[in-house]
Amino acid sequence: xxxxxxxxxxxxxxxxxxxxxxxxxxxxxxxxxxxxxxxxxxxxxxxxxxxxxxxxxxxxxxxxxxxxxxxxxxxxxxxxxxxxxxxxxxxxxxxxxxxxxxxxxxxxxxxxxxxxxxxxxxxxxxxxxxxxxxxxxxxxxxxxxxxxxxxxxxxxxxxxxxxxxxxxxxxxxxxxxxxxxxxxxxxxxxxxxxxxxxxxxxxxxxxxxxxxxxxxxxxxxxxxxxxxxxxxxxxxxxxxxxxxxxxxxxxxxxxxxxxxxxxxxxxxxxxxxxxxxxxxxxxxxxxxxxxxxxxxxxxxxxxxxxxxxxxxxxxxxxxxxxxxxxxxxxxxxxxxxxxxxxxxxxxxxxxxxxxxxxxxxxxxxxxxxxxxxxxx
Amino acid sequence: xxxxxxxxxxxxxxxxxxxxxxxxxxxxxxxxxxxxxxxxxxxxxxxxxxxxxxxxxxxxxxxxxxxxxxxxxxxxxxxxxxxxxxxxxxxxxxxxxxxxxxxxxxxxxxxxxxxxxxxxxxxxxxxxxxxxxxxxxxxxxxxxxxxxxxxxxxxxxxxxxxxxxxxxxxxxxxxxxxxxxxxxxxxxxxxxxxxxxxxxxxxxxxxxxxxxxxxxxxxxxxxxxxxxxxxxxxxxxxxxxxxxxxxxxxxxxxxxxxxxxxxxxxxxxxxxxxxxxxxxxxxxxxxxxxxxxxxxxxxxxxxxxxxxxxxxxxxxxxxxxxxxxxxxxxxxxxxxxxxxxxxxxxxxxxxxxxxxxxxxxxxxxxxxxxxxxxxx
Numbered sequence: 027x028x029x030x031x032x033x034x035x036x037x038x039x040x041x042x043x044x045x046x047x048x049x050x051x052x053x054x055x056x057x058x059x060x061x062x063x064x065x066x067x068x069x070x071x072x073x074x075x076x077x078x079x080x081x082x083x084x085x086x087x088x089x090x091x092x093x094x095x096x097x098x099x100x101x102x103x104x105x106x107x108x109x110x111x112x113x114x115x116x117x118x119x120x121x122x123x124x125x126x127x128x129x130x131x132x133x134x135x136x137x138x139x140x141x142x143x144x145x146x147x148x149x150x151x152x153x154x155x156x157x158x159x160x161x162x163x164x165x166x167x168x169x170x171x172x173x174x175x176x177x178x179x180x181x182x183x184x185x186x187x188x189x190x191x192x193x194x195x196x197x198x199x200x201x202x203x204x205x206x207x208x209x210x211x212x213x214x215x216x217x218x219x220x221x222x223x224x225x226x227x228x229x230x231x232x233x234x235x236x237x238x239x240x241x242x243x244x245x246x247x248x249x250x251x252x253x254x255x256x257x258x259x260x261x262x263x264x265x266x267x268x269x270x271x272x273x274x275x276x277x278x279x280x281x282x283x284x285x286x287x288x289x290x291x292x293x294x295x296x297x298x299x300x301x302x303x304x305x306x307x308x309x310x311x312x313x314x315x316x317x318x319x320x321x322x323x324x325x326x327x328x329x330x331x332x333x334x335x336x337x338x339x340x341x342x343x344x345x346x347x348x349x350x351x352x353x354x355x356x357x358x359x360x361x362x363x364x365x366x367x368x369x370x371x372x373x374x375x376x377x378x379x380x381x382x383x384x385x386x387x388x389x390x391x392x393x394x395x396x397x398x399x400x401x402x
Numbered sequence: 403x404x405x406x407x408x409x410x411x412x413x414x415x416x417x418x419x420x421x422x423x424x425x426x427x428x429x430x431x432x433x434x435x436x437x438x439x440x441x442x443x444x445x446x447x448x449x450x451x452x453x454x455x456x457x458x459x460x461x462x463x464x465x466x467x468x469x470x471x472x473x474x475x476x477x478x479x480x481x482x483x484x485x486x487x488x489x490x491x492x493x494x495x496x497x498x499x500x501x502x503x504x505x506x507x508x509x510x511x512x513x514x515x516x517x518x519x520x521x522x523x524x525x526x527x528x529x530x531x532x533x534x535x536x537x538x539x540x541x542x543x544x545x546x547x548x549x550x551x552x553x554x555x556x557x558x559x560x561x562x563x564x565x566x567x568x569x570x571x572x573x574x575x576x577x578x579x580x581x582x583x584x585x586x587x588x589x590x591x592x593x594x595x596x597x598x599x600x601x602x603x604x605x606x607x608x609x610x611x612x613x614x615x616x617x618x619x620x621x622x623x624x625x626x627x628x629x630x631x632x633x634x635x636x637x638x639x640x641x642x643x644x645x646x647x648x649x650x651x652x653x654x655x656x657x658x659x660x661x662x663x664x665x666x667x668x669x670x671x672x673x674x675x676x677x678x679x680x681x682x683x684x685x686x687x688x689x690x691x692x693x694x695x696x697x698x699x700x701x702x703x704x705x706x707x708x709x710x711x712x713x714x715x716x717x718x719x720x721x722x723x724x725x726x727x728x729x730x731x732x733x734x735x736x737x738x739x740x741x742x743x744x745x746x747x748x749x750x751x752x753x754x755x756x757x758x759x760x761x762x763x764x765x766x767x768x769x770x771x772x773x774x775x776x777x778x
Contacts, residue, residue, distance in 0.1 A: 052655035152655040212640035212663040213632060219664045220628045223671075226657055227621045229605055245603045249625065252596045256589065264588035270694065277692055279428035279528040281602055281684065285691065287588040288595045295599075308657065315661065316653055318646065 031110035034066040037091035037101075039131065044164045048126070051316075054151035057140070061165050062131035063087045063123040066107055067115035069169070075402035076119045076171045078162060079103065080179030080186035083254070083310045084302060086130035089122035105385040112393035117402060118175065126161050127153040127309040135234070135305030146305075148234020153309055155182075155189045155317045162186070163194060175400055177336075178202030180382030181349065182310065185317045188357065191334035192319050200400055201336040202393075205346055205382040207353035208327050208360070209318040214348070217257055218311040221250035225304045234305050243304045248295035250307055255294050260345035260378030327360040337367040339396045341389070343381035344374045369396060407486035410442040413467035413477075415507065420540045424502070427692075430527035433516070437541050438507035439463045439499040442483055443491035445545070451778035452495045452547045454538060455479065456555030456562035459630070459686045460678060462506035465498035481761040488769035493778060494551065502537050503529040503685040511610070511681030522681075524610020529685055531558075531565045531693045538562070539570055551776055553712075554578030556758030557725065558686065561693045564733065567710035568695050576776055577712040578769075581722055581758040583729035584703050584736070585694040590724070593633055594687040597626035601680045610681050619680045624671035626683055631670050636721035636754030704736040713743040715772045717765070719757035720750045745772060 041062050048056040064087050069076060079089045081102070090107035092100050101122070107113040113120050124132040127150060135150040142149070166174065177190045177198050184206030191201040210218070225231055228246030232239050259267075268287035283289045323329035338361055342354035351372045361368040371392045375381040381389070417438050424432040440463050445452060455465045457478070466483035468476050477498070483489040489496050500508040503526060511526040518525070542550065553566045553574050560582030567577040586594070601607055604622030608615050635643075644663035659665045699705035714737055718730035727748045737744040747768045751757040757765070 052653075209646065211637060212644040212646065212661070213635075213637045215646070215661050216628075216632045216640065216663050216667055219661075219667060220625060220632065222657060223628065223668070224600065224625055227625070249596060249600055249603070252592075252599065253629065256592045256596065259589075261587060261589045264592065268588040270585065270588065270591070277428075279688075281598060281688075285588070285591050285595075287592050291592055291595060292599070312655075312657075 031108055033104055033108040034091040034115055036094040037064050037066065037088075038093065039064050039087060041131065042165060042168045044161075044168070046164075048157065048161060048164075050151050050157045051154040052152045056126060056133065056151065059126055059133035059161070060131070060137075061123055061126070061133075061161060063121060063165060064089065064091075064101075065122075065169075066090055066120040067118050069119040069171070070402060072402075073170055073172065074175060075117060076121060076166075076169070076174050077113055077176040077178065078166070078174050078190075079113070079120060079122045080158070080162070080177065080183035081122070081125065082179065082181040082183045083307075083314070084298070085183065086128065087122040087124040087132075088130070089120070103383060106390065106393065112390055112397050114397070118397075121165070121169065123162060123165055125153070125158045127306060127313075129303030129306040134303070135309070136237070136303045145235070145237040147237055148305060150305060150309065152312050154313055155185050156193060158186055158313070159189045159193050162190075163197065166197065173197050173199060175402055176200040176202060176397065178204065179206075180204040181206055181379065182314055182317075185314075189317075189319060191336040191338070192330060195333050195335040198336040200339070201334070202339045202341070202396070203354070203357060204341040205343055205349055205354075205379055206357075207349040208320060208356050210315055215315050217253065218315055221253055222308055222311055224249040224253075225308060228304075231304060236304070242299075244299040247302060247304050247307060248299040251298040251302075252291045252295040255291055257348045258379045260347065260376060262345055263376045263378055266376065327356060328363045331357075331360050331366065332364050334366065338369070340368060340370045341382070341392065342372050343377070343379070344372060345376055346379045346381060348379040407484055409480055409484040410467040410491055412470040413440050413442065413464075414469065415440050415463060417507065418541060418544045420537075420544070422540075424533065424537060424540075426527050426533045427530040428528045432502060432509065432527065435502055435509035435537070436507070436513075437499055437502070437509075437537060439497060439541060440465065440467075440477075441498075441545075442466055442496040443494050445495040445547070446778060448778075449546055449548065450551060451493060452497060452542075452545070452550050453489055453552040453554065454542070454550050454566075455489070455496060455498045456534070456538070456553065456559035457498070457501065458555065458557040458559045459683075459690070460674070461559065462504065463498040463500040463508075464506070465496070479759060482766065482769065488766050488773050490773070494773075497541070497545065499538055499541055501529070501534045503682060503689075505679030505682040510679070511685070512613070512679045521611070521613040523613055524681060526681060526685065528688050530689055531561050532569060534562055534689070535565045535569050538566075539573065542573065549573050549575060551778055552576040552578060552773065554580065555582075556580040557582060557755065558690055558693075561690075565693075565695060567712040567714070568706060571709050571711040574712040576715070577710070578715045578717070578772070579730070579733060580717040581719055581725055581730075581755055582733075583725040584696060584732050586691055591691050593629065594691055597629055598684055598687055600625040600629075601684060604680075607680060610684075612680070618675075620675040623678060623680050623683060624675040627674040627678075628667045628671040631667055633724045634755045636723065636752060638721055639752045639754055642752065703732060704739040707736050707742065708740050710742065714745070716744060716746045717758070717768065718748050719753070719755070720748060721752055722755045722757060724755040
């Protein structure tokens with residue numbers, strides 16, 4: 027390994043309120059809203075060293091570090107942020123933000139709707155990746171950041187990085203699109219719909235207003251997460267990690283946990299269902315399904331990307347079957363077709379879609395090399 | 403196409419009762435049990451032309467033809483059985499049987515347990531592929547069939563064909579193992595467990611004794627089937643069949659059906675949940691998970707297969723990702739290693755795992771060619 031690196035240590039979340047209403051793609055308007063965010067490193071005098079990290083389905087503003095009063099609560103992408111790490115806080119000012127519709131403090135279904143005095147719940151409007159870019163732009167204004175050096179993210183986060191380059195081209199110098207796709211396939215949507223149906227048909231969902239009933243649709247949320255985890259891992263990795271190993275060494279001929287993989291999935295499902303908001307889960311999967319920047323160009327992704335001014339790094343992972351390397355190549359091919367500036371790395375990794383969150387020497391070396399050449 | 407073929411027409415189900423208890427792998431004993439079955443064609447004088455068709459997860463004894471009083475109820479593999487079809491009823495006597503634990507009339511959770519006078523429900527013991535082979539052997543005895551010319555099946559049915567050749571080697575001349583695998587992977591088990599958890603956590607499941615409550619766990623069963631369908635189809639086929647097509651032409655920004663693929667899955671889920679038994683679904687998935695004929699040989703499949711006397715045809719489909727061609731090759735490789743008689747066909751098909759049920763010219767030509775050489 028290279029020289030020792032250092033994480034960002036104790037951090038704290040901040041909040042910003044935005045008075046101006048946000049007109050959403052769905053036709054609804056979000057009145058004044060709050061965004062919770064964190065920052066790591068220092069904004070330079072030229073305000074030219076800012077990086078926006080966009081979160082995926084279950085992520086949040088808490089990208090790196092830990093909280094002084096909750097040291098076990100480490101950010102979801104801690105391994106990539108800090109001194110000597112790819113998102114080097116000696117050089118960059120890194121911003122993480124929880125998107126509207128989320129459940130980590132930004133305005134979303136779990137928060138109180140000022141118009142009704144009760145939880146937004148199912149009344150929270152459907153939000154899209156485009157909406158998030160607009161909301162994040164408000165935060166950039168608030169922080170005095172006219173142009174991001176870099177916008178990046180993995181999975182649904184990578185889609186936001188792509189949308190930024192299209193919607194606000196003059197405000198992004200580099201767009202890093204990791205483990206993403208330019209649109210979901212029918213199979214992707216199918217998995218999302220099964221997860222949504224699990225939540226929507228849970229008797230404790232109460233049409234999205236479960237907060238008032240003192241219950242949470244934990245059964246549906248648990249199933250959604252179990253299913254999600256299958257698509258995040260690779261077949262090979264599951265074979266290696268669990269294989270057909272039995273919890274107790276022999277068949278139990280019943281429905282308790284038998285195979286180790288069952289134990290893992292149920293544990294992940296239970297953990298997630300214990301804290302995540304069911305309405306947020308629905309919203310996040312809808313944002314995934316709707317994402318399709320080429321739609322307005324009749325499906326022509328190259329045409330959609332033509333107005334982007336950013337330079338691109340596209341990264342995919344060999345065993346990612348949720349958004350396979352072929353899907354990343356669609357983005358690369360469109361950019362190449364346009365003669366735009368794009369680098370592409372396909373990383374060999376056994377960790378499937380989750381690879382983008384892992385500390386892998388080759389992956390991080392690619393990220394460090396690219397980001398090392400980003401001028402600030 | 404070749405000459406015209408002809409289906410078997412109107413058929414009727416028969417039933418056989420077996421008095422002798424069946425000792426199961428799980429340690430429990432099934433007292434006298436019933437098997438529902440159908441036959442097509444005529445058993446020859448030498449009783450040497452019998453073919454056993456084993457069903458998969460949701461199949462039944464109703465393999466081919468229709469019922470005089472229910473003409474729309476066509477057997478699940480009708481396209482392969484009849485005059486001039488691969489399972490040629492001019493030559494063969496074809497038998498379909500519903501396995502114990504099923505929900506189509508054979509002794510199973512939906513039937514009444516004579517010991518208690520109420521539905522078996524969750525009291526029905528866990529059954530395995532080995533148990534089914536033993537039960538099917540009883541039916542063979544009943545029909546006076548000492549040796550099957552052919553035992554065949556797709557998916558879980560193929561596993562039974564394989565187990566027959568191992569457990570009762572002198573009673574099978576040809577084993578046709580289609581779209582199967584010698585054991586499930588961790589990923590396969592993971593999908594099964596999510597489906598099971600959907601059923602087990604449905605409040606209407608009532609610990610498997612929902613019959614007495616006048617309800618059925620339709621929510622869980624529906625989710626299980628939706629999920630199953632994703633694994634039965636191929637990504638390519640879903641892209642071709644549904645793509646991102648919208649039911650109403652534009653985004654609805656809500657949770658009603660929007661994408662055509664959602665419509666398809668929910669329809670399939672609803673239809674299945676309307677008739678299938680939830681306990682049977684659990685039992686079938688457990689039989690899949692437990693299937694591992696090499697386990698007793700320390701994982702050495704070749705050793706497990708060595709005592710088989712049958713000739714084998716192994717068939718896989720290019721886009722099947724539930725049991726991919728590589729999984730079929732594991733069986734072929736073990737047989738080749740042993741110097742056993744095996745033919746292998748990998749069929750190009752866009753229909754994923756479901757390909758084994760489809761009428762595909764190449765696939766059916768392979769089946770016809772192989773079965774045409776089976777002496778009777």
